[in-house]
Amino acid sequence: MKSEFLQAMSKAANSVCVVTTDGIGGKAGMTVSAMTSVSVDTPRPSLLVCIHGQASACDAIRTNRAFCANLLAEDQAAISDSFAGRTGKKGAERFDCASWHAAVTGSPVLDNPLAAFDCTLVHDILVGSHRIFVGEVEAVRVAETGAPLIYFDRQYARATPQG
């Protein structure tokens, strides 16, 4: 079932985000392809990310009670690689691959993301190996142009309009 599930999930195309956090729980970040909008309405818009419970960013987010979901543009695969551990860098060294500033919650936000959602943690649900973190959005950034970096069929891809 496990390999069948992974094979079937590899057919879904997902945008790539770097989820970051900073505060008394430490500075951490990781690449995530499981970010999705939850609610637009009251009290504020919300989204969720799913993170492995043993990732260092997981503990940091739980302590800091905040995270920023940085949506990567299609030319930012190197940032994804760094935060997915593919460059061998660990912890805060991963941030060396790009320029950042502090968002409202203190979480690092890319200087040039395709979009960024700075969130306060409002729900934290353990499901098997992972935690679902639901964040209420404190601040939003969005680039005027650009397309997202996509992960599909175990490789990077881009979205092109149909028709």
Place this chain on the structure above:
Amino acid sequence: MKSEFLQAMSKAANSVCVVTTDGIGGKAGMTVSAMTSVSVDTPRPSLLVCIHGQASACDAIRTNRAFCANLLAEDQAAISDSFAGRTGKKGAERFDCASWHAAVTGSPVLDNPLAAFDCTLVHDILVGSHRIFVGEVEAVRVAETGAPLIYFDRQYARATPQG
């Protein structure tokens, strides 16, 4: 904040699923672009979908305690349109657009999805206007070839490999 959030979220590219259910709570289905893998591990793989609390499928899933996430292929936009209400059909009439059979949980599964995940409902979390449904996967199907239907920048798109 609301329009800014929607504009920023439109930059994320998401695979399109039709989430279906059937049982004593009735037969229902709806198009969803918020489906994501949660955990591969113990006890079984899991995924989540986010559905508006006032959608008829929402009540049906809560009563039936089961749903199937049918991942659409890039040539199945007509199925997405039907279950997004764009053809004007309501309720069980929406299923007329394609061929289905009953999955293990009783939920309708497409005869030819790109992938399908038949799930038992294990978590149901209310966040603002929406519910996050976490399902444990009972059965999986996956097509040997094909690419997903993607929704990005408020239109359908396809994923093409980078490089």
